[in-house]
Amino acid sequence: MVVGRVAFLQGDKRKQTRYPFNNIRSIQKNDDYTLSLTSCAHIKIQNAFKYKPEPLTSRDMALLKQAFSKQLFPLLSREPIIASGMSIKPETILEQSLDKQRIVITGSRGRTSLTAILIHVLNYYKRSFDYVLSTPVHGIRETSRISSAPIIIIEGDESTMLSYKHHIGLISNIIWTKTDEFPSEEDYVKLFDIFADNLPKAGLLFYCENDPIAFVVGAKPRTDVLSTGYKIHPHTSEAGKHFLTTAGKEKIPVNIYGSVNFQNISGAKELLKRIGVTADQFYQAISTFPL
Numbered sequence: 001m002v003v004g005r006v007a008f009l010q011g012d013k014r015k016q017t018r019y020p021f022n023n024i025r026s027i028q029k030n031d032d033y034t035l036s037l038t039s040c041a042h043i044k045i046q047n048a049f050k051y052k053p054e055p056l057t058s059r060d061m062a063l064l065k066q067a068f069s070k071q072l073f074p075l076l077s078r079e080p081i082i083a084s085g086m087s088i089k090p091e092t093i094l095e096q097s098l099d100k101q102r103i104v105i106t107g108s109r110g111r112t113s114l115t116a117i118l119i120h121v122l123n124y125y126k127r128s129f130d131y132v133l134s135t136p137v138h139g140i141r142e143t144s145r146i147s148s149a150p151i152i153i154i155e156g157d158e159s160t161m162l163s164y165k166h167h168i169g170l171i172s173n174i175i176w177t178k179t180d181e182f183p184s185e186e187d188y189v190k191l192f193d194i195f196a197d198n199l200p201k202a203g204l205l206f207y208c209e210n211d212p213i214a215f216v217v218g219a220k221p222r223t224d225v226l227s228t229g230y231k232i233h234p235h236t237s238e239a240g241k242h243f244l245t246t247a248g249k250e251k252i253p254v255n256i257y258g259s260v261n262f263q264n265i266s267g268a269k270e271l272l273k274r275i276g277v278t279a280d281q282f283y284q285a286i287s288t289f290p291l
Contacts, residue, residue, distance in 0.1 A: 090163035093132055093144075093146075093152075093163075094164055094165060096146050097146070097152045097164075100149065100150055100151055101150060101167050101168070102154065102164050102165065102168070103153045103154065103166065103168040103170075104156045104168070104170070105118070105155050105156065105170045106157065106158075106172070107170075107174065107208075108173050108174055109172065109260060110172045110260040111155055112134055112155055113137065113256075113261060113264055114170070114264040114267055115133055115155040116140055116289075117138075117268040118153050118271065119133065120140070120286075120288075120289050121272055121277060121281075121282060121285040121289075122153075124285035125277070127151075128150065129149045129150075129152065130145050130149045130151065130153070131152060131153045132152070132154045134157070138289060138290050158191060161191075162194060162195060165198075166198070167199070167203055168203065168206075168271065169195060169196065169199055169205050170206040170207070170271055171196070171206070171208065171217060172211075172214070172260075172264065173211035173263075174189060174214045175211075176188040189217065192213075192214070193217050199222065199225045201223075202224060203225045204225070204228070204271075204274060205225055205226070205228070206218075206228050206229075206230060206267055206270055206271050207227065207228075208229070208231070208263050208266075209229040209231050210231055210232050210259075210263055230266045232259060232262045232266060233263070233265045233269070234246075237257070242255075242256070244286070246279075253287050254289065255289060
């Protein structure tokens with residue numbers, strides 16, 4: 001059993017008590033309260049109308065029990081569900097995003113940072129979108145956000161990437177390591193091939209051409225699917241500082257470095273171009289991406 005804190009928040013006033021719960025599965029919005037999960041053991045209940053300085057009442061307890069007894073948290077029309085420190089089941093994510101354009105980022109390495117770059121750039125321009133990230137990274141504190149946004153960006157690992165019925169997919173690389181789940185390289189590579197094959201008509205696939213196996217999977221002809229390869233972004237380093245170099249020979253300062261990161265930057269740039277972020281906009285935002 002996990003013991004979480006329940007806090008009523010309104011302005012600078014704050015009242016906390018402790019409430020034991022387990023099997024956290026949902027977040028419920030009702031007429032009086034907005035519940036948002038900010039960590040595995042920290043629930044904030046915001047009273048939308050007044051500050052409640054008194055301890056939890058029987059009604060409050062009933063609301064909590066009702067919230068945690070639901071199988072799936074509902075899609076909120078106004079305030080997003082924000083979660084950190086807990087895993088949301090793929091089927092839950094899919095159900096909450098059936099009316100969204102689903103973008104899944106996968107690969108053996110670097111997928112978390114690549115997903116974080118996409119999130120950072122879209123946040124920079126205050127675009128309306130949702131996301132699911134495996135862990136807080138690069139200044140992104142919350143691992144997921146589910147709202148009424150039209151797009152969701154999902155980091156998908158080998159065990160979940162086929163679960164989301166994606167419209168757009170990106171494969172950063174394919175590097176097999178023998179495990180109980182994938183005892184042979186053939187089975188491992190086949191998983192990514194299925195991921196690409198599962199794209200619908202008019203689907204988009206992005207893949208890193210610098211990775212030989214991702215190149216073979218991504219370049220395979222697929223009916224009514226547009227495949228776009230990308231390569232490591234041109235870059236340079238001077239006096240310990242790192243820069244992207246553009247086609248116009250402009251140098252864009254960045255805080256991250258390393259071949260995988262420069263590949264990820266290129267992949268993110270190509271994908272974002274397809275959802276309305278220009279190259280100039282991308283370069284402006286990526287220069288603020290934290291290490």
